[in-house]
Amino acid sequence: MGEPVLRLEELRKSYGETVALDGVSFQVEAGQMFGFVGPNGAGKTTLMRIVLGVLAADSGRVLWHGTPIDAEARRRIGYMPEERGLYPKMRVRDQLVYMARLHGANEADAGAAADRWMERLGVGERADEAVEALSLGNQQRVQLGVALVHEPDLLVLDEPFSGLDPDGVDALSGALLAEISERQVPVVFSSHQLELVERLCDSLAIIAGGRIAASGPLAEISGGKPLADVFRDATRGMSGNGNAAGPDADAADTEERRP
Amino acid sequence: MNQRDTIELVARREFTEGFRSRAWRAATAIQMLVVAGIAIVSIVTSGGSGIHTRHLAIAGPQATAIAAKARAEAKGYGIKLEVEDATSAAVAREKVADEDADAALGPRGLTTGKDPDASLVALLQTAARTVRGEAKLRAAGLSPAQARAALEPPPLPTVEITTGEGEGGTGLAYIGALLLYVALISFGYSIASSVVTEKSSRVVEVILSAIRPVQLLAGKLIGVGLLGLLQIAAVAAIGLVIAVPGGAISLPSSTPETVVLVLVYFVLGYVFYGGLFAAAASLVSRQEDTQSTTGPILIVLIASYLATNAALGNPSGGLATVGTFLPPMAPMVVPGRAAQGELPAGELIVSLLLMLVAIVVVIVVAARIYNRSVLRFGTPMKLREAVKLAVQRG
Numbered sequence: 001m002g003e004p005v006l007r008l009e010e011l012r013k014s015y016g017e018t019v020a021l022d023g024v025s026f027q028v029e030a031g032q033m034f035g036f037v038g039p040n041g042a043g044k045t046t047l048m049r050i051v052l053g054v055l056a057a058d059s060g061r062v063l064w065h066g067t068p069i070d071a072e073a074r075r076r077i078g079y080m081p082e083e084r085g086l087y088p089k090m091r092v093r094d095q096l097v098y099m100a101r102l103h104g105a106n107e108a109d110a111g112a113a114a115d116r117w118m119e120r121l122g123v124g125e126r127a128d129e130a131v132e133a134l135s136l137g138n139q140q141r142v143q144l145g146v147a148l149v150h151e152p153d154l155l156v157l158d159e160p161f162s163g164l165d166p167d168g169v170d171a172l173s174g175a176l177l178a179e180i181s182e183r184q185v186p187v188v189f190s191s192h193q194l195e196l197v198e199r200l201c202d203s204l205a206i207i208a209g210g211r212i213a214a215s216g217p218l219a220e221i222s223g224g225k226p227l228a229d230v231f232r233d234a235t236r237g238m239s240g241n242g243n244a245a246g247p248d249a250d251a252a253d254t255e256e257r258r259p
Numbered sequence: 260m261n262q263r264d265t266i267e268l269v270a271r272r273e274f275t276e277g278f279r280s281r282a283w284r285a286a287t288a289i290q291m292l293v294v295a296g297i298a299i300v301s302i303v304t305s306g307g308s309g310i311h312t313r314h315l316a317i318a319g320p321q322a323t324a325i326a327a328k329a330r331a332e333a334k335g336y337g338i339k340l341e342v343e344d345a346t347s348a349a350v351a352r353e354k355v356a357d358e359d360a361d362a363a364l365g366p367r368g369l370t371t372g373k374d375p376d377a378s379l380v381a382l383l384q385t386a387a388r389t390v391r392g393e394a395k396l397r398a399a400g401l402s403p404a405q406a407r408a409a410l411e412p413p414p415l416p417t418v419e420i421t422t423g424e425g426e427g428g429t430g431l432a433y434i435g436a437l438l439l440y441v442a443l444i445s446f447g448y449s450i451a452s453s454v455v456t457e458k459s460s461r462v463v464e465v466i467l468s469a470i471r472p473v474q475l476l477a478g479k480l481i482g483v484g485l486l487g488l489l490q491i492a493a494v495a496a497i498g499l500v501i502a503v504p505g506g507a508i509s510l511p512s513s514t515p516e517t518v519v520l521v522l523v524y525f526v527l528g529y530v531f532y533g534g535l536f537a538a539a540a541s542l543v544s545r546q547e548d549t550q551s552t553t554g555p556i557l558i559v560l561i562a563s564y565l566a567t568n569a570a571l572g573n574p575s576g577g578l579a580t581v582g583t584f585l586p587p588m589a590p591m592v593v594p595g596r597a598a599q600g601e602l603p604a605g606e607l608i609v610s611l612l613l614m615l616v617a618i619v620v621v622i623v624v625a626a627r628i629y630n631r632s633v634l635r636f637g638t639p640m641k642l643r644e645a646v647k648l649a650v651q652r653g
Contacts, residue, residue: 049464052468053468054464054467054468071471074468074469075469077468079464079465079468080465081461081464081465081468083461083464084461085460085461085462085463085464085465086460086462086465087276087456087457087460087462088456088460089276089280090276098268098272099465099469101268102265102268102269102466102469102470103469146465
């Protein structure tokens, strides 16, 4: 499908003795819905933080349309971190406008984009409410709005569907699919929900123990088998830090996520 | 978008969100009420304009002449003299006994209550001396004009050797140091709380995916600083609006240089301590842990304030000179010394240079600590770990 928008080459990152990424390479192309799956501690969040420049890699390269990514290019990425975060007392609309402006939009464009996304994500009625007054589901929608409001050229979403009910999952995935079909914006998201990845993604990468176990189009990787079986085979014995638990064990780390 | 726009965006958000917050409005309102209360109380207790009204009961022609003279001179003594003609000296003295009058003047002299007002006594003594001297000279054959000329020679020409603002400057220096100290603590904790709010809500990761930590830090310092200045201005305005017309205080006749110095050193001190507070706050993830890492900075600030108080007693002494060159103390010491006219220009220049160097160091170190710790969540970091973070390569 043409040249990659984002390409990772041999990324390595250690925290002291712990190796988080051990030579990770894969690429994401325009218009792709790219799933990123792996057990807890496999390095998914570390990798996303490196792409966004929030963390620095020990070695390796992140390429944006073929050239090393810089701060200007990173501003073109929409990011939803695993550790969700919004200003609790700031109003929904103000928050979206602020985030759009931090990414370089002028005041008028930022306002128009904020209104459009609040409408699309179904939080238009809540424009002047403080974020902390919203339900968790609505906060999640605003969080996605923050990632989308500056019309990014790439979306990087860490566990965007965790903690959502089926309606919320449909609303969010619908908004993402619309972005892909309207603007060819590639979406990279990590998830534990394999059947969701199977349903939404055209390509994916499986990471375990800081290494890519498999990556490419869904059909090639699965070869017609259920993704859960492929995943189990790919991650067997590859969890570097002794965490051999399957994806379901990851639910345990959600408790820390919402204080 | 360039660096300046980004910093301005962050600063604007800090300012408007802070301005909107109930906590800021409540704090400002309470401070304004307290200051207004103090101003009103001091107007009432000082009897208003600083001029005190005194009642004088008189009996006899000589007393009448002395009272007339005294009334003409009263203003110079800070007194407004109300004179009441009593029918006799005894009646006049009775008025003092009944506390209807502050003093009685009759043929036998001056009668006052217990603990008389020294200004009133001096005023009446001077007037009496003039009136009785004049009478004696006229008895000796001088014309009234000659007698008056003999008794009221033109005042001695006086030259005042001014050292800055002299005595008035000392009080101003102590008050200035105290206000600066309070402002530095309050602004420092505003910054700390703003840093920790972003960490505890985890919004900081989204922000840092768009802008650099040093931009966030700079915008925060500017926004919180301007909001703090607005608070000070509001509180000072209400104090002045009530107190100055009421006569409770008179504005010191500060030289413009002193005012400029106070402002310059306030900004320098704010950036110095604000940077430290921000770095310390970035080491913790929850508001309740803030004290554990900001404590050492608070201790430095308190120690600097106490040392400043000691130094201002002798503004040309060793402690004052050392304080001028120590960045944690200089913001409080230097304006105080200048207000007392005890600051050589050479020392001021060296002090400013050292202050600027210190600020650059603080900002660089603070930005490095902030950079590396703002995305670490969990238990507060130890000071040693933080220093390690700051010196790490990369």
